Amino acid sequence: MYRKRFTGMNCSIARALEEVGEWWSLLIVRECGQGTTRFDEFQSHLGIARNVLTSRFERLIELGIVERFPLEGRANTEGYRLTPKGEALFPVLVTLKQWGDDWLDETCQQRLELVEDGTGQPVEKMTVHTGDGRPLSLRDIRYVPGPGATDSTLELIQRRNQRVLGETPEPDTEKR
Incomplete structure (x- = not known):
């Protein structure tokens, strides 16, 4: 089965899913956060095939989410742990x-x-919240262009704000 790639999309969510959207990836990150370090422990705790685990580790290492490190007391044996980039996934989990x-x-x-x-x-x-701690829902958030905004981003922002916030489009930005 062919898996769609998101590397060309100008969307932070799609690009993040390209890196950690495959379910084993976040489960491996979860295991690292629970103190698992040895390959055999990951395999046992997750019930994952050896070849799949090897492939996932290779990808997570390539992306800088997980790193290998020498295990103390185990000659020529490496363990796995989160990098700062990997630890930054903790709130997602x-x-x-x-x-x-x-x-x-x-x-x-x-x-x-x-x-x-x-x-x-x-x-x-x-939660998503204001600076003073008040929680916000998706209906309290306005999308605005960021530095990488393209014409399609501007269209998305306008459409989203109209549909979610109930805004009326400005006459000069309406499609004719």
Whole structure:
């Protein structure tokens, strides 16, 4: 089966999915965040075929998300750990976990809670919010052009803001 490539798309979401959108990738990142370092542990915990795991590690290393490092006490054996780029995926995993806890049926019950190590306080729900902490929904956000905006980006922004925010198009920008 042919997999669509997103490398040519001028979209941060599509480009991020090009790097970590294949499901094994985020599960490997999750395992790294849980302290897994040895290949055999990844294979056992994930139930993933050896060749698939090897391929995923190669890609994650190539992308700078995971790195190899020498395991102490194990001559000529390397482990795997997250790079800073990989650790930056932690909020994505927390958001996916929280979404799953809220929206998946009862057959996928929450099996663990996330709490701050120093205080034992529960981690707050991941949200998009204002500088003063007020949560925002997609209907509270306006899209505006960024530095890489193209004509198609401008069309997307206008269409999205019209449909989601209910804006009336300006007469000179309307398609005729």
